[in-house]
Amino acid sequence: MNQQANVTSTAKTIHVALGERGYDIVIGAGLIAQAGAHLRAVLPRARAAIVTDENLAGLHLPALQEALAQEAIEATVITIPAGEASKSFERLQDVVGQLLDARLERNDVVIALGGGVVGDLAGFAAAITRRGMQLMQVPTSLLAQVDSSVGGKTGINAPQGKNLVGAFFQPRLVLADTDLLATLPRREFAAGYAEVVKYGLIDRPDFFTWLEDNREAVFAGGEASIHAVTECCQAKAAIIAADEREAGRRALLNLGHTFAHALEGACGYDAARLVHGEAVAIGLVLAHRFSAELGLAPHDDTERVQAHLSRAGLPVAISAIPGPPLAAAQLMHHIGQDKKVTSGRLTFVLTKGIGRAFIADDVDEGTVRQFLQHQLET
Ligand code: GLY
16 A cells, blocks of 8 residues: 555545555545645655646646645646547647657656546556656546546547557556536536446445435535445456456446447447447446346346436436437447457346346347347337
8 A cells, every 4th residue: 555645534545456556546525635645645756747638627727736736746737628539649649749848757647637538548648658657547527536547448549449549557546536526517427427327236236226325415426426436446446456457357347338339339429419428328228128138137127227327317218319310230230340249249248137247258149139129119
């Protein structure tokens, strides 16, 4: 464990047990004001580059700069345009160029202040600049706090598809300030909430029940949101410690994601129609229903999952996606491009019920097609 920084009384610390590459995730309200102290405890002499986007620069950057200045940490700022388009080779080259221009060294730190796009891009830039610098994640979205900032997946998109170029590169520290979630538009918070629910559905049925009872409190912020983020990070840290490079168990984190990626792809990644978390919400319902129709899980569990996500304001059926109707062939095309396909058999995360997800590597393509066809007709 790292030397303890001066943290708020409500802050929770979770250690990701990866030996020499292990790190802490610190979760709590108002943590950004202590970012300098936390960073100093881990990297006593590092200079820093903060990578953030144009929207967040106006929101949270001043607080982070002030916290670093209090510890006399020199920090250059690299601002990127907000949005998925920034996960590109061009933007990566630009960020790496700015890190080199600032003469930052391997022991200096890239601080990713943002959601999934900033975290993925800045993380990959840190992984490849000078063959690897230090990385600190300061996730600002719910999705980034419970998922993308933890576990070391970094990367950009290629013309051939999303997240196809990247590296596993673990941060030295993750600082999740739950106060930052208050500035999120409700749609974005709800989208992140789908990933929160996912952890309950994978292997934490008690957490799912807790969410059923405390959803409104989580959306309202405060202790309930700290508890929810902590529970998710604990769940993810345990999976990462067991399977860092997704040789097995880490694939459970893809529950609902095969359907979700197909839906996003079929919508042309048009955020006006569907954002990732919304696709995950529909995907989670589909994964439960598909499992139930295969006779693996109780139908009642699908109803529970659907009811909960729906109460959270998330779409729960393909028909809820605005715009031109989708076709089964389109969805199968995207599923077929998925990296988990082996000789006509699909790898899916299926479930035996709430909190009982498992990896199935021999799902018949025709059965999936039929299932989707039926979903599109109802
Ligand atoms: N978001 C899935 C993973 O980190 O493996």
